[in-house]
Every structure is written in structure tokens, then in C-alpha cells.
Amino acid sequence: MMLITDTATLAAACEELHGADFVAIDTEFHRESTYWPELCLAQVAGRGEPWAVDALAPGIDLAPLLAVLNDPSVPKVFHAGRQDVEIFLRLSGRVPEPQFDTQVAAMVCGFGESVSYETLVTRLAGAKLDKGSRFTDWRRRPLTDRQLQYALADVIHLRTVYVNLNDELAKSGRTAWVAEEMAALTDPATYITEPQDAWKRLRLRSSDPRFLQIVRELAAWRETQAQARDLARGRLLKDEALLAIAAHPPQTSDDLANVRGVSRGLADGVAGNGILEAVARARAVPAEALPKSAKPKKPVSSLQPMVALLRVLLKAKCEEHGVAQQLVAGGEDLEAIAAGETRGVHALTGWRHDVFGADAMRLARGEVALAARNGGVVLVPLSDSANAAA
Numbered sequence: 553m554m555l556i557t558d559t560a561t562l563a564a565a566c567e568e569l570h571g572a573d574f575v576a577i578d579t580e581f582h583r584e585s586t587y588w589p590e591l592c593l594a595q596v597a598g599r600g601e602p603w604a605v606d607a608l609a610p611g612i613d614l615a616p617l618l619a620v621l622n623d624p625s626v627p628k629v630f631h632a633g634r635q636d637v638e639i640f641l642r643l644s645g646r647v648p649e650p651q652f653d654t655q656v657a658a659m660v661c662g663f664g665e666s667v668s669y670e671t672l673v674t675r676l677a678g679a680k681l682d683k684g685s686r687f688t689d690w691r692r693r694p695l696t697d698r699q700l701q702y703a704l705a706d707v708i709h710l711r712t713v714y715v716n717l718n719d720e721l722a723k724s725g726r727t728a729w730v731a732e733e734m735a736a737l738t739d740p741a742t743y744i745t746e747p748q749d750a751w752k753r754l755r756l757r758s759s760d761p762r763f764l765q766i767v768r769e770l771a772a773w774r775e776t777q778a779q780a781r782d783l784a785r786g787r788l789l790k791d792e793a794l795l796a797i798a799a800h801p802p803q804t805s806d807d808l809a810n811v812r813g814v815s816r817g818l819a820d821g822v823a824g825n826g827i828l829e830a831v832a833r834a835r836a837v838p839a840e841a842l843p844k845s846a847k848p849k850k851p852v853s854s855l856q857p858m859v860a861l862l863r864v865l866l867k868a869k870c871e872e873h874g875v876a877q878q879l880v881a882g883g884e885d886l887e888a889i890a891a892g893e894t895r896g897v898h899a900l901t902g903w904r905h906d907v908f909g910a911d912a913m914r915l916a917r918g919e920v921a922l923a924a925r926n927g928g929v930v931l932v933p934l935s936d937s938a939n940a941a942a
Contacts, residue, residue, distance in 0.1 A: 556604065557612065575596060577595070647737075768834070773827065866912070869908045882898075
């Protein structure tokens with residue numbers, strides 16, 4: 553096992569990766585108490601011997617590794633790599649590309665919804681992962697041999713998983729499908745939460761416009777503070793407390809201290825002042841300027857029979873093509889198609905249109921019907937639907 557702890561050795565190892573046909577990447581990081589993930593270990597494997605770089609080693613400069621990740625001639629292979637990519641975006645200011653995410657590729661190849669890495673390793677690499685070090689505190693040093701074996705195993709098997717999936721995509725003519733999916737994963741906006749959008753991650757139980765305005769202000773304040781101070785959102789203010797404040801807007805620190813989940817110390821401190829200011833800003837917004845779409849959109853009951861038919865078609869098409877339903881269309885897509893809407897519907901774009909979208913629109917327009925045939929479901933021209941089961 554090779555653990556790199558100095559810049560010179562890292563530079564020499566990275567030099568061999570420029571021009572490689574692919575590089576498998578994985579990371580171990582800490583994020584329990586911080587807003588930004590703290591990189592502790594990066595595991596790397598090309599065709600040669602795999603190695604790990606100790607990102608916490610004194611004086612080490614990760615620039616050689618970041619140069620490989622930003623080399624447009626070298627495909628970077630991740631599995632469910634959103635957090636890995638977020639780490640490297642923060643370190644270098646760039647998203648590694650081109651990317652290949654084996655979880656996405658596996659869904660395209662018919663391995664099911666959000667298939668686990670462990671499943672892919674078992675099925676494609678014929679190996680079993682040792683998860684004994686899964687809950688390691690990767691900030692602690694020195695690292696043990698078992699920890700390094702655990703960490704390096706991920707990229708060792710990731711190489712095999714990638715090669716097999718890439719071959720399958722080439723055989724099935726679906727390489728372009730995965731490339732289309734990777735476009736979203738190479739957009740920096742995918743990994744950045746803007747403070748004004750932070751409220752969208754909350755589960756809201758009220759559609760009252762004033763309540764929603766207060767939630768937006770509080771969530772924006774918390775996100776700004778969390779980013780600036782590198783603190784986990786919950787360390788500043790838990791979601792439950794944020795929503796309770798919005799439901800019972802305080803005007804004084806005493807009011808704030810009486811809200812469930814808010815301590816006296818928080819209410820009387822700098823954070824308490826920030827919360828009260830955010831609430832005051834939201835209360836000052838004129839009624840006519842409050843969010844007009846506060847009430848969640850409910851499905852039109854008259855569309856539900858068509859939505860149900862579209863779900864059957866989606867299942868049938870995805871089974872026919874061996875692709876995960878989750879990747880093709882969601883509930884909002886089906887409702888939009890049922891209503892005859894086309895603008896901004898993800899299921900009607902790119903390869904999804906060919907697999908499902910085109911036939912879904914034909915079904916919604918009444919041009920075709922679903923029929924049972926030979927134990928399966930088929931589409932038939934509407935004029936022939938009466939004889940479809942014959």
C-alpha cells in the first residue's frame with residue numbers, strides 16, 4: 553500500500569496519470585460539524601498501482617492532484633461522486649471533467665434505482681467489500697493498515713466496475729446517454745447552495761405566504777452564516793427551530809428564547825440578533841410582495857387516471873430498455889405530460905424522449921392506448937385498441 557504524505561512524491565505519482573485513459577477517484581472526509589467537507593484522504597487508481605494521498609499531512613500541496621482532476625484529457629471515475637466533486641470544486645475552483653459516475657451508468661444499464669457500490673462490486677468485480685472501517689474518524693493519525701486497505705479497495709474495484717460498465721454502454725449504444733447525464737454533474741451550480749435558495753431543502757407544513765417569507769429569510773441568514781463560519785447548519789439553528797420561529801415570529805430576544813429549540817444563550821447572542829433581524833425583514837415585506845406560489849401544487853384529480861396510465865407505460869418502457877425508472881421520469885413529469893405540457897419536462901428531452909417521452913405524449917393525446925398482450929403491456933393505435941387483447 554502506498555500512502556503519499558509529501559508534495560514531491562505526489563507530483564511524481566500524478567505525472568504518470570496525465571494522458572491516462574481513466575482515473576478512479578474516491579475520498580474520505582469529515583463533515584459532521586462543518587459546512588464544507590474537510591478532505592482527509594484521497595484514493596487514486598489508474599491502470600497501475602493505486603495510492604492514497606494524506607490531505608492532512610503537514611505541508612502537503614495538493615496542486616499536482618488537482619491538476620490531474622482538471623486535465624480535460626483524463627476521464628475521472630466516481631461512484632455517486634457528488635460530495636467528492638464538491639470537495640475538489642472548493643479546493644480548485646473547478647469541477648473535475650470529464651466525469652463518469654458509475655452509479656448513473658449502472659442505472660442506465662438496468663441495475664435498478666440508485667444502485668449501491670457494494671452491489672456493483674459484487675456483481676461486476678466478483679468481490680466483497682470490507683466495511684469494517686466505514687465509521688472511521690479519518691482525521692485521526694496515524695492511519696492503520698486496515699484503514700488504508702479499506703480506503704484503497706474502493707478505487708481498486710471501481711476500476712473494474714468502470715471498465716465493465718463502459719463496455720456494456722458501448723455494446724448497447726448508450727454511451728451518449730451517460731454523457732448527457734454527466735452534463736449536469738459538471739455544472740458548478742449543482743454543488744453550490746445559494747443562500748436565497750436554501751429554503752427549498754426544508755419540508756414545509758404551511759402554505760401561508762408570510763410564514764414562507766420568514767422561512768426564506770431565516771434560511772438565507774443561516775446559510776450565509778454557515779458558509780462564512782464553516783459550521784454545519786444544525787450547529788447554528790436546527791430545521792425544527794427555524795420552522796418554529798417562522799410559525800411564531802418573535803420580536804424580542806425574550807420571545808425568541810420562548811420558541812421551542814432555542815436556548816437563552818442563542819437568543820441573547822449575536823446569532824439571536826441575526827435571527828430577529830431576518831424575521832423583521834420578512835415581516836416588513838408588503839402583503840402584495842409575498843410569495844404567490846406558497847401553496848404546494850396539488851395534482852388535478854381529473855388527471856390522475858392518465859397519470860396512472862403513464863406510470864404503467866413508464867414501468868413497461870423501462871423494463872423493455874433495461875433502465876431505471878427514476879432516471880427517466882418523476883411524478884412531476886408524469887403530471888405535466890398528462891396535462892399536455894411540454895416545456896421544461898425532463899422526460900421529453902434527449903434519450904428519455906426516445907425511450908419514454910414520445911410514446912407518453914402519444915398516450916396523453918389519445919393517439920394510442922395501453923393494452924395487455926402476451927402477459928405484458930403494449931401500445932396500440934387507438935382505432936385498434938378494441939381488438940388489442942385478441
